[in-house]
Amino acid sequence: MSTVTFTPIGGGAEIGANCYQFNLDGCRLLLDCGIHPKKEGREGLPEFSLLREAPDAVVVSHGHIDHCGAVPSLMKEFPSTVCYATKPTVQIMDRMLHNSVSVMGTLAVERGIRDYPLYTHGDVDFVIRRTYGVNFEHEFAPVWESPIRISFHHAGHVLGSASILLRNEQHTLFYTGDICATNQELMGGLTPLNHNASVDTLVIESTRAANDPAEVVGFEQETYRFADEVTAVLKRGGTVLVPCFALGRSQEMLNIIARLQSDGLIPDVPVYASGLGRAIYEIYGKFAQYLRPDATLSPLRQFQRIGDVWERSVTRDLLKRPGIIVATSGMMVESTPSAMIALEMVREKRHGIFFVGYLDPDSLGYKLLHAKTGDDVTFEWGSPPVKVRLENLRRFNFSAHAARNDLVGLIDHIKPKNVVFMHGDPEAIEWMHSNCHGAFRKFSPAIGETVVLET
């Protein structure tokens, strides 16, 4: 028997640079390797100094940057490490990581962040060459002749997203990654784990644990509220901007809009989609077999291109006639397409800006949502603020994360000996600690704190 340990290298009891080391049978595995969404430069990376030796492999749960954005930095330091992900995730990582290089390059120039870019397009190509795409539910060994078996299980969060099961004779660990238990427009809810071996350790995300389910409205109900609000703006001759994350929320919202249009619930105006969201949409098309069986994925050609929004005249032309624009970034980071379009929109009353995902209190999106008419808001780095005249600022709840009763249900279903809570604000982690009861040990280790799961 060898000691089985689990150590957060990043993330842990916060939504940060998710990266967890799991040592089993002398094999050093990393689960995810992301970049902190709120920290800049090298500060945003996991604490690689905690890794005394090169990890044998890094296993990536899905393509969001807080889960895979630091893989190129890891492989620069440890070129012998290999990477595993599901087949759609490998293609999504390729797009997301190359986009990160471009974004970091822009930030280096516009904001003088010296560390950027943390890696180059060449480093990303190296990662993709060393990343193996694996089918769901297929067991593989991380290194040659290893007794450890790994498999990916449908997590219901975004295309390609997987929970990861790792096992050998001695210990079985199930890492949920980001999960959603209920159906979205395109993604079906997670597939419950069906296996014979019992799970010793469950590592579970806690994103929405602090949200009271009584206050969470249903998906269909929220869709109809969205339809009513969109219709009201369009009828006034305005345009609706829906800021969205490039992976997941963009493809989901575009298809909700297409369905509402074909059902006659919102007017048939042009719908626009921005660059990275379109690139990921193509991957959704290639792997449509992983979407909900009864989901209809509209052809990408149905959505028009936005064009170069950094050119003011392009955005002004776009806003001349009523339309719906789905653009990144979801939290409206300054100088991104959604911010550049909003910069023109807020000057007029008739438009609407509808947020549909998580907004960090420090983000421009959050500030704009809570702005009053006449407030000054800055949309572009290094440019003067703009006076907000637009009144129609709304927020909708289309989460891709499991509600807390589903998280509790998952623990009851799996019946583990150890539960590790991760990926949540302190309030959420605290709720899980106080409200999840059973015959298991509970942990929420900080970065660098090692939990001994078995000796």
Ligand SMILES: [Zn+2]
């Ligand atoms: Zn995610």
Ligand SMILES: [Zn+2]
């Ligand atoms: Zn995440």
